[in-house]
Amino acid sequence: MTPKERLMATLNGEKTDRIPIFTSIPFAVGKDGFRPGPFHGYDDYDNWRECDPEYWKLVKRLEEECDNFFIWRPKCMISDQFFIPPSMVEELPSQERDGRIETVYQMKYENIMLTQKKGVKPGTGHTWQLEHYCKTADDARALLEIPWQGEPVEANDFQDIVKYLGDRGVVWVTIPSPLLVVCRLFDPMEFLILTATERDLIDRLMETAYERIYNNLVKLLELRVGPIIRFGGAEHATPPLMSPYDFDWLVVNYDKPLMDLCKKYGHKVAVHCHGNIRHALKRFVEMGVDQTDPVEAVPDGELTLAEAREIANGQITLTGNIQMKELYNSDESHIEERVREIISQAGPTRLVVSSTGTPLEKISPRLARNYNCMIDSVLKYGKL
Structure with a gap:
């Protein structure tokens, strides 16, 4: 089977020749094949990945032997632009501080001015959100009064990516949940407080984000992007950050109609969700989710892989779950045993073995x- 055939058969619950392996290492594709690069729609400060020989070796192995999901994120699905019109944003000159490059972005409209600050460490993929646009509830109320025009809905490079990827994988069309768009307007702690003290405001923000995402999603689907639409953001409403009640309020209520829309167009639905997912996984089954990653099990999550498989009930393809700390700090015997454990507990069907994150620095010999x-x-162990 080709990687593309293997991945789609796995998501369909069909027989395959082996369990797929997806490393989660970012890469770019072009007419010359795979090369090191950040995930599509994300930017590195410099070309540190391309300057790393070990990164090149791994990316070429992905191209030749692995089963690859290619993350494709169009500009119309970048979270900031759903509330912050790009035409109103000015990027101020960057400054170097403590080994990182910090940049302030100003959004101006009439008498309203909001700012955010981001940081990046050159030579790595490390980034920081140092300051958020909304410092208070009133800042968010002001955003609701601003006339909005986001990025145009385009898929100009999508077909080229599909062509260059070929049979070596499939595309994850990456979109934000309304929750992701809203919570990233605020400092994380401030957002959690507002979900308790300003529920009407949060509902207004969520409904606005939902409507804008829905409209853009319809246009994207009409442009025939697919075959998997992957949502990000549900993890912000998992314990201990939020309760199961809050998850239903902020994730189920707003994501389910978007997922139904994807299904209407014949696409699979995937959800990226770190953390404690026992309640979330039950809801994903009810919502018709086809795949979830990275399925963090004990001690990093609250359930075992065997429990996750039982809850998934033969509907959801589990994708995970070797932690990055294991890849950075363990030896090869541990990694081999973890793969065997994952296959034993969560396989052999509807399983993709993967890591829970991506490398953010040059690849060490151990990694x-x-x-x-x-x-x-x-x-070796995934043959079926």
Whole structure:
């Protein structure tokens, strides 16, 4: 089977030749094949990935032997622009501070001025949100009064990516949940407080984000993007940050209609959701989700992989769950045993073995060995 055939058959619950292996290492595609690069729609400060020989070796192995999801994120699905019109934003000159580059962005409309600050460490993928646009509830109320015009809905590079990716994988069309768009307007702690003290405001923001995402999603689907629409943001409403009640309020109520829309167009639905997911996974089954990652199990989550498989009830493809700390700090024997454990507890069907994150610095010799061991172990033990 080709990687594309293997991944789609796995999501359909059909028989495959082996369990897929997806490393979560970002890469770019072009007429010359795979090359190191950030996830599509995200930017690095510099070309540190392309300057790393070990990164090149791993990316070429992905191209030749692995089963690859390619993250595609169009500008019309970048979270900021759903409330902050790009035409009203000015990027101020960057400053270097404590080894990182910090940049302030100003949004001006009539007598309203809001700012955010971001930071990046050159030579790495480390980024920081140092300051958010909304410092108070009144800042958010002001945003609701601003005439909005986001990025145009375009898929100009989508077909090229599909062509260059070929049979070596499938595209994850990445979109934000309304929750992601709203919560990232605020400092995370401030947002949690407002969900308790300003519920009417949060509802207004959520409904606005939902409507704008829905309209853009319809246009994207009409442009025939797919085959998997992957949502991000549900993790912001998992314990201990929020209760199951809050998850239903902020995720189920607003994501379910968007997922139904994707299904109407014949697409699979995936959800990226870190954290404690016992309640979330039950709701994902009810919402018709086809895939979820990274399925963090104990001790990093609250349930075992066997429990996750039982809750998924043969409907959801579990994708995970070797932690990045294991890849950075363990030896190859540990990684091999973890692969066997994942296959035993969560497989053999509706399973994609993957890591829970991505490398944000140059690949160390140990990290390279462990990535290769993860791939080797799935190829060895994942035969069906």
